[in-house]
Amino acid sequence: MSAQSPANAVGQGVPRLEVREKVFGQAQYVDDMVRPRMLHGAVLGSPIPHGRIKSFDKSRALALPGVKAVIVGPELPAHHLGAFIKDETALAREKVRYIGDPVAAVAAVDLATARKALGLIDIEYEELPAVFDVDEAQKPGAPLLHENYEKYVKVYPAEFSGRNVLTISTVSEGNVDQAWAQCDVIVEGVYESPAQAHAYLETNGALAEFDAAGKVTVWSCTQSIFKMQAAISEALGLPMAKIRAIATRVGGGFGGKSEPGTQIIAVMLAQATGRPVKVILSRDEDFTMMRVRHPAKVRVKTGAKKDGTLVAREFDAVYDAGAYADESPGVVGFGVLMARGPYRVPHVKSVGRGVYTNKLRTGAFRGFGNPQTAFASEANLDDLAAKLGMDPLDLRLKNAMRPGDTWVGGQKVEACGLVECLEKLRKQSDWDKRRNSPAPAKPGKKRGIGVACLSHISGVLATSAIVRLLEDGSFSLNTGAVDIGQGSDTTLAQICAGSLRVPLERVNLVNPDTDASPYNWGTGASRVTYTVGRAVASASDSVAEQIKQRASIIFECAPADLELREGGMVGVKGVPGKVLPYGAVAGFSHFVVGGPIIGTTALMFDGPGFDPKRALLRGVPFSNLGAYVFGAQAVEIEIDEVTGKVEVIEAWSAHDVGKAINPQSVEGQIQGGVVQGIGYALTESVEWDGGRVVNPTFMDYKIPGALDVPYAIHPIIVEHPEASGPFGAKGVGEPGLIGVGPAIRNAIAHAVGVRLSVMPFSAERVWTAMRGAA
Amino acid sequence: MQVELNVNGEQASLMLDARQTLLDALRVQLGLTGTKLGCNQGVCGACTVLIDGKPARSCLVLAAGCGGRKIVTIEGIADGAKPSAVQQAFIETGAVQCGYCTPGMILTAEALLRKRKRPGLDEIREAMSGNLCRCSGYAKIIDAVKLASERVPA
Numbered sequence: 001m002s003a004q005s006p007a008n009a010v011g012q013g014v015p016r017l018e019v020r021e022k023v024f025g026q027a028q029y030v031d032d033m034v035r036p037r038m039l040h041g042a043v044l045g046s047p048i049p050h051g052r053i054k055s056f057d058k059s060r061a062l063a064l065p066g067v068k069a070v071i072v073g074p075e076l077p078a079h080h081l082g083a084f085i086k087d088e089t090a091l092a093r094e095k096v097r098y099i100g101d102p103v104a105a106v107a108a109v110d111l112a113t114a115r116k117a118l119g120l121i122d123i124e125y126e127e128l129p130a131v132f133d134v135d136e137a138q139k140p141g142a143p144l145l146h147e148n149y150e151k152y153v154k155v156y157p158a159e160f161s162g163r164n165v166l167t168i169s170t171v172s173e174g175n176v177d178q179a180w181a182q183c184d185v186i187v188e189g190v191y192e193s194p195a196q197a198h199a200y201l202e203t204n205g206a207l208a209e210f211d212a213a214g215k216v217t218v219w220s221c222t223q224s225i226f227k228m229q230a231a232i233s234e235a236l237g238l239p240m241a242k243i244r245a246i247a248t249r250v251g252g253g254f255g256g257k258s259e260p261g262t263q264i265i266a267v268m269l270a271q272a273t274g275r276p277v278k279v280i281l282s283r284d285e286d287f288t289m290m291r292v293r294h295p296a297k298v299r300v301k302t303g304a305k306k307d308g309t310l311v312a313r314e315f316d317a318v319y320d321a322g323a324y325a326d327e328s329p330g331v332v333g334f335g336v337l338m339a340r341g342p343y344r345v346p347h348v349k350s351v352g353r354g355v356y357t358n359k360l361r362t363g364a365f366r367g368f369g370n371p372q373t374a375f376a377s378e379a380n381l382d383d384l385a386a387k388l389g390m391d392p393l394d395l396r397l398k399n400a401m402r403p404g405d406t407w408v409g410g411q412k413v414e415a416c417g418l419v420e421c422l423e424k425l426r427k428q429s430d431w432d433k434r435r436n437s438p439a440p441a442k443p444g445k446k447r448g449i450g451v452a453c454l455s456h457i458s459g460v461l462a463t464s465a466i467v468r469l470l471e472d473g474s475f476s477l478n479t480g481a482v483d484i485g486q487g488s489d490t491t492l493a494q495i496c497a498g499s500l501r502v503p504l505e506r507v508n509l510v511n512p513d514t515d516a517s518p519y520n521w522g523t524g525a526s527r528v529t530y531t532v533g534r535a536v537a538s539a540s541d542s543v544a545e546q547i548k549q550r551a552s553i554i555f556e557c558a559p560a561d562l563e564l565r566e567g568g569m570v571g572v573k574g575v576p577g578k579v580l581p582y583g584a585v586a587g588f589s590h591f592v593v594g595g596p597i598i599g600t601t602a603l604m605f606d607g608p609g610f611d612p613k614r615a616l617l618r619g620v621p622f623s624n625l626g627a628y629v630f631g632a633q634a635v636e637i638e639i640d641e642v643t644g645k646v647e648v649i650e651a652w653s654a655h656d657v658g659k660a661i662n663p664q665s666v667e668g669q670i671q672g673g674v675v676q677g678i679g680y681a682l683t684e685s686v687e688w689d690g691g692r693v694v695n696p697t698f699m700d701y702k703i704p705g706a707l708d709v710p711y712a713i714h715p716i717i718v719e720h721p722e723a724s725g726p727f728g729a730k731g732v733g734e735p736g737l738i739g740v741g742p743a744i745r746n747a748i749a750h751a752v753g754v755r756l757s758v759m760p761f762s763a764e765r766v767w768t769a770m771r772g773a774a
Numbered sequence: 775m776q777v778e779l780n781v782n783g784e785q786a787s788l789m790l791d792a793r794q795t796l797l798d799a800l801r802v803q804l805g806l807t808g809t810k811l812g813c814n815q816g817v818c819g820a821c822t823v824l825i826d827g828k829p830a831r832s833c834l835v836l837a838a839g840c841g842g843r844k845i846v847t848i849e850g851i852a853d854g855a856k857p858s859a860v861q862q863a864f865i866e867t868g869a870v871q872c873g874y875c876t877p878g879m880i881l882t883a884e885a886l887l888r889k890r891k892r893p894g895l896d897e898i899r900e901a902m903s904g905n906l907c908r909c910s911g912y913a914k915i916i917d918a919v920k921l922a923s924e925r926v927p928a
Binding site: 016019020023024025026029031032034198199200250251252283486667668675676697698705707709 | 801805806807808809810811812813814815817818820847848849851852857861864865866867868870871872873874875876877880895899900902903904905906907908909910911912913914915916
């Protein structure tokens with residue numbers, strides 16, 4: 001990788017590669033696709049939260065003109081699915097476990113006919129008692145969701161005990177029980193966070209079509225074409241060689257499109273009818289059938305010395321997993337691994353359990369368990385600061401991790417810009433003034449400012465990249481990584497262009513396609529810039545070496561005497577006139593000597609693992625995590641004294657991203673994350689009445705609009721290069737959201753003195769708390 | 775029923791079901807898929823089009839009622855390959871992430887700037903507040919509208 005980046009590549013906020021098609025209305029999302037003879041599919045969800053399927057009768061539905069196929073679960077192979085625990089089938093087979101649990105599917109000539117046919121499928125259920133609360137679910141005699149739980153295949157060393165408990169993760173370092181005696185101040189609290197819906201503007205959908213040789217092509221909005229290929233194979237018993245998964249443009253994902261949506265159902269309907277079938281969920285179906293963020297109840301206890309030095313942290317969390325495991329074991333494991341936070345705390349014990357209930361499954365969502373952890377931990381830390389009589393920002397600075405410190409489990413963290421994040425936050429937000437002598441609020445309002453730190457990871461798992469030099473000296477970059485709107489296509493192309501010193505226009509980004517792309521685990525874990533970027537940089541470097549090797553034959557010199565020059569040239573060091581454009585080298589390679597120049601890299605994230613001599617880890621489905629990332633968040637709020645309504649009036653969000661490959665995209669990730677965090681903190685909560693989601697629409701589930709958030713959301717980019725990252729970069733996809741909830745909660749405490757423990761901080765909740773405090 | 779629609783300056787004669795929404799007619803019959811379905815109840819604004827110059831939720835409008843009216847969709851905003859001032863500003867400011875809300879955002883902004891040459895920040899926020907975006911946090915969308923407004927000749 002060359003030290004100098006060319007203009008228009010690394011470090012530049014260049015426009016997205018695909019931006020023109022998006023502003024012209026030409027971007028193709030899956031629902032924009034039409035195939036000849038295409039049918040439309042629809043999915044029937046269970047009407048009851050828990051029951052046995054006694055019988056089904058498809059005859060009335062099949063008799064409806066235009067209906068081409070009706071499939072019910074018991075007709076499918078009994079293949080179980082699940083990212084960590086194989087506890088689900090593509091359609092419910094013997095039991096249904098939540099209202100909305102997919103139980104049948106229809107293909108018809110148009111969508112109206114397909115939906116009408118759903119109402120004509122007669123399924124007889126034996127209704128079973130249901131349980132909707134994690135505490136109730138763990139009691140003896142509570143309804144049991146998965147009678148055969150112990151027999152399910154689990155892909156990690158799962159720990160579980162207790163009724164309806166599907167996973168228990170434990171992380172322990174030092175000796176918490178003995179440490180309390182060393183503490184001068186101890187603060188304990190219980191903090192609850194809600195089920196947040198992803199609410200991507202594009203609902204889940206897929207289109208499947210078989211060819212005459214029995215191979216199926218599946219276009220869908222997904223965060224991973226490779227996970228889709230594997231899941232379809234697993235569910236339907238098709239060989240992976242007969243499945244081609246392609247990503248269309250994706251209208252937002254945020255974790256909700258990591259695991260299958262309607263892909264498997266589209267394939268089974270296409271198989272049954274012999275025609276292409278498109279299955280797009282309606283908004284309320286997406287809300288009630290797919291997945292949401294885990295509601296969590298977290299007990300946190302933190303102890304410190306009088307001077308604010310943190311000594312011990314205990315963390316005990318219960319996560320509502322809903323009816324199926326989905327990504328719960330990962331979310332629970334990651335949530336407990338984040339429980340210490342980015343601080344020096346010698347004694348930590350952290351336990352999390354995931355519990356089945358008869359509700360929608362909960363899964364991956366921006367932050368992956370960390371927003372719940374951060375809310376509880378950072379609220380608790382603020383309460384500790386109050387008890388110590390310390391400025392909450394000073395308390396955080398005093399204990400902040402610094403370069404060379406270790407994460408829980410013993411990994412050394414060399415790149416850590418947390419202190420700089422806090423210092424910049426303090427300066428740019430004018431913290432000391434706003435905290436100690438705030439400007440007067442508008443009449444009838446109370447004003448406050450709050451802070452929270454956050455840490456996260458970017459990394460995990462396998463990825464690969466192929467870079468090809470084309471005959472004219474331009475490049476083709478192929479990674480299989482799906483850009484779900486965050487801008488990774490552009491960032492990866494910038495890394496390639498920067499490594500090879502060509503303008504961005506000379507890099508073609510290949511659309512993810514399992515028939516063409518090398519393996520990539522997926523878009524998630526804030527990993528694409530960091531992990532895929534590493535593969536891209538490495539494959540590009542390999543291409544650079546090959547260019548020099550071929551050019552050395554032409555120049556009759558040693559490859560080491562050659563260098564890449566700006567604009568796509570290779571030349572002899574120290575001899576400005578001795579230079580060839582890449583196109584000449586490519587032509588020589590393609591048609592004379594050596595063959596086409598292709599660089600490939602395949603890698604598994606190889607950072608240090610947890611040290612078993614240092615920490616006890618049980619039931620955690622990760623052996624290592626990735627590069628650690630750090631940030632700090634401040635928000636200023638006003639509370640209406642009459643209604644209790646909280647309004648964020650300004651926000652500052654500082655993140656150490658290692659190196660901002662595309663600063664405009666980094667800012668967009670931060671601002672978008674902050675606003676999603678404001679929604680999580682103030683208005684967003686999926687609500688159930690018994691087993692039924694009562695707000696499955698944008699009318700009743702309130703995501704923030706432009707007037708609900710401040711324009712002044714200040715991204716502060718901090719760059720402490722990560723040695724293992726491409727050009728020093730780390731990820732920033734998830735962090736923007738994580739610190740917002742606790743920062744708002746702590747600002748409310750500053751404004752009106754009430755220390756809330758339940759999110760979201762609705763006007764009613766805040767008003768009630770203010771009345772109680774008065 | 776047979777309905778004459780004027781979309782992006784072109785006349786089209788469509789056979790429509792009386793219950794069909796304008797969104798459906800645009801996407802399915804005319805193949806103008808730039809207009810998006812987000813919530814199907816008029817909340818998110820992804821389906822925004824201009825009807826006689828005013829932004830409208832095409833998911834709530836019956837297509838059969840649009841005869842004789844001028845409809846503009848995202849496909850009708852650019853001058854050939856040349857983006858409009860609003861589209862160009864969206865490109866430059868980083869206002870586009872997943873892109874699903876973008877067509878509706880651009881049409882709402884076009885309508886605003888045809889009505890008001892130099893709207894203030896709060897006017898822009900107000901005008902854009904009926905279009906939901908889950909990616910951007912709105913700041914760069916507001917920047918885009920502001921930039922476009924500054925480029926429109928006074």
